[in-house]
Amino acid sequence: MIQLNNIRKVYATKDMETVALRDINLTIETGEFVAVMGPSGCGKSTLMNILGMIDTVSEGQYLFDSEDITDFSEKKLVQMRKANLGFIFQSFNLIDELTVEDNVALPLRYLKVPKATRESRVREALELVGLNHRARHKPSQLSGGQQQRVAVARAVIADPKLILADEPTGNLDSQNGDDVMELLRLLNEQGSTILMVTHSEKDASKAHRIIRMLDGQIQDDGRTPEKEKAHA
């Protein structure tokens, strides 16, 4: 599904250049659950942003579904993003002024899905995360765990090929964190491809594969012990 070839990302300011990613070669297959780990500043989020098509590479090639999107225009990237990707953030990134259902429906609005279809899919997505009864609430009226479940519902509603989760449990207590991880596992079982950035070994252990990064490079790319066992 995803192939990154010799990716390099440089942030340049007037005074200096910071290399955020170097020599990144990575392939992610459909149906995989990949965790990306590493210390702060190692380039996890930059990699995530590039995979999520919200940032561009300085060098290298990005193939999505065998299509080279490296030099896509902003307009084309928007089309690709809304059709193929779902996002979950550490800080939820729900829009405060919108209700839960409106937040969840947002990707469908941008896909110009008719209202009736939108409503039924919002109901399904909220049912999936167990928050149908909170549909008319504003994000500020929910707990952190609930807010992240709303974000999960929003990420899956457009039935994306890839879900990108940036430290999805980082702002949650352990119980809520476990609930969210369980949701991600369930989604993966149902066929979603997931790439998750995390600091938590426990959360990473739920993935099929863990990529460890340091100083903008991939240090290690291997299957988790459970998956190795499963493979064996």
Place this chain on the structure above:
Amino acid sequence: MLKHFFLSALSHYAKAPLTTLVNVVALALGIACFFGALGVSSYWGQSDDSFENRDRIRLITQQFVSEDGDMRDNPMVAEPVAKYVREDVPELEAVARVTASDPATFLVEGEPFRVETALANTELFDIFDFEFTHGDVASIQETPGSLVLMNSVAERLFGAENPVGKSVQFGEDFIPVSAVILDPPQPSHFGTSDQAIRSFEVLQVLPAASEDPEEWWLGVSNFTYVLLPEENTSAAERSLDSALLDFSERRIPEEQRAALIRLWFGTMTLEELQVKVLDGQIFKDNRNALSVTNILFGMGVLILIVSIINYSNLATAQAAGYAKEVGMRKVVGASQGSIALQYWLEAFILTLLGFVLAVVLIVLTAPVLKTQAGIDLMAGLERNQYLALWAIGLALVVSVLASIYPVAYLSRIRPVEALRSGKVRGGNRRLTEVLVGIQFAAASALLILVLVVGQQNAHMRNLVLSPDEDPVVVLEGLAVEGDHSDDYRAMLDQYPSLKSISHIGYMPWSDYRNMMNTSPTRDAGGIEATSTRSDIGYDFFETYGAKLLAGRLYDPEQDRYWQAYPDDYNGDFPTVIDATYAEALGYASSEEAVGQPLYMTRQAVQTFDWDPTFRIIGVVETVPLVYGIGNIRSNFYALARYSGEMNLMIRIDRNRVQEGIEAIETMVKSRDPNAVVNLRFTDDEFERNFQTYQGINVGFMGLSLIAFAISTIGLFAMAVFTTLQRRHEIGVRKTLGASTGDVTMQLVKEFTWPVMIANLIAWPIAYYAATLYLHNFMQRMSLTLLPWIIGLIVTLLIAWVAVGGQAFKAARVKPAEVLKSE
């Protein structure tokens, strides 16, 4: 601590120089408009303060409600008032009357001069201490019936010579000049300018003792002044007020009072005179409800409020950026009071800067106002004894009001929230929308009003100033008695450049008020309608340019002047009316009106002791001759001529204007070599009289545009801040698939609603104000939806331009950049 706050304020200004500039400019405009309004009303209030007795002088007013419309607070009264006030209140130090008189032609050493004249009692000089250049009060009193000249006229008539002791010829009489006075310093209601309320160039002075006025109370052409005594002033004023309470019942004959619904007398100070007369000119019969001063003040205050709202909104939006700073201050012990003081001080400093800029604006615009409108704004402000108090009070009030919202917002910031992310939301978005809405509602209402005023003015100009028509001139009051238009008609063939000649009893576009109230039936309860009565001669319609719609026009072979009928005449008076009057009288068409009778109302019959039958012989199109009088928009044309001076009206061939003017001079001089040919083009008269409207309108338009500009600047700055604040949300939306266009549209749409709602609120307000304005005109344009639609489109376009650019800029943000900063 204050120094610290001051430095902190400076650092905030430096961080956002554009916003600071916008705030200072908007506050300066608001403050300048407020003080402009204050200065103008102070200037009018200083009227006649060069006269030593100003505070003890009262003007008697005759206020009445007639069937024809409300004419309250008229500073002119009936002739007998002075005589009876003198009798009723003997403690008054002096009572004087100045009577309006027609312009007269004087001969000085055989050379004719036309001058504005008035009649006055000698007591006028006891009341007003005019400055004499020649002669004095004694020389006036010694020469009853003599003339007192204004200095400027004395120079025109006699050059550098002393005119006292010399005479001027008026008709067969020689009248001596007893004194020359200087034009009173402006503002004054006396003077020789068009703006002077009681303008005169020459006063003919009559001794008080000779006064034996005609007992006619329905004509008002006199200014009656009284001088309260220096001692027991209040008691004398009470006596005067008390005498005036039942003055009309005691003094006016019953049959004359019957013509009026209500009549009563009162007094007015010279300070009030200027403003009240101006109100009358501008607002006609609405003047008790509206006042130029109040409206000016209202607009000044409105603009100030708009600029305060502008500051509040921007400062609150800006304050979101200081959340971390405020949170930190609170953590280290700042109280809500000290936060409030800091941000009030920030507003106060900007208000002071606004004051400085406002002073510059006032100093720069004052000379323009003086040239264009004759109002000395600087003098008005300089002589306002409470100016310093106004300034201090306003600086405090403006800064407090402007800082309430940002202070309230900052005081509520929770340190933990502010310190965690460094940002909090910039105030309540709904409240911000409401405030932007209020700004735009004010701006939109004013814009619509400006459009209506502009349209109506253009409508009037189009009606009157048609360049493809032959010009029409009016030859004001001929020097010798009698109407000559019939004689001159015979001479037309000799002067081919002149197309038509007639006469009219007044100068078109002057402040003429002579009304005719008639009914198609003698039965009580039938339709009654009021029109302006215009006394005209044959060929008037051809001369002035009014097309016949039905019936026929006045014809010398068939119709006689009203004055030619014997007193006991019982037949019909042939009458021409205009289409508007025919409609008001209930006729479905002009044709239907022809041949129908018209009768005077029962009250008018009783008052004038005359019960004629007017027979409508023709209906003409409605043409403009005067501004509106109350609701009266129609004309009743009486075929009438007086023994006094009449105005000749002549249509000149538009291709031979100069030749035509020379022909008129030749024609008039051939009949009367001493006649002063005082020609006035009707379109010039219109322009001259229209200047009051134009001047005031330009002022109101200027103020409206300022309010609009502040609102637009405010909206633009709000758009900058709102989009900045919503960068994060925009990032999220874009991550979820929104395109730049989607986000831009979303932001523009959100700003569109307050502007749309503001327009809806503004519409009825603008409609009310527009109908009040149009009420002043006899020839009103039809009020269409156009100004409202244009108002909506313009406000929306401005909002879209202000917001669209910023929204587009914000929408182009890379989501990764925004989300990274979280």
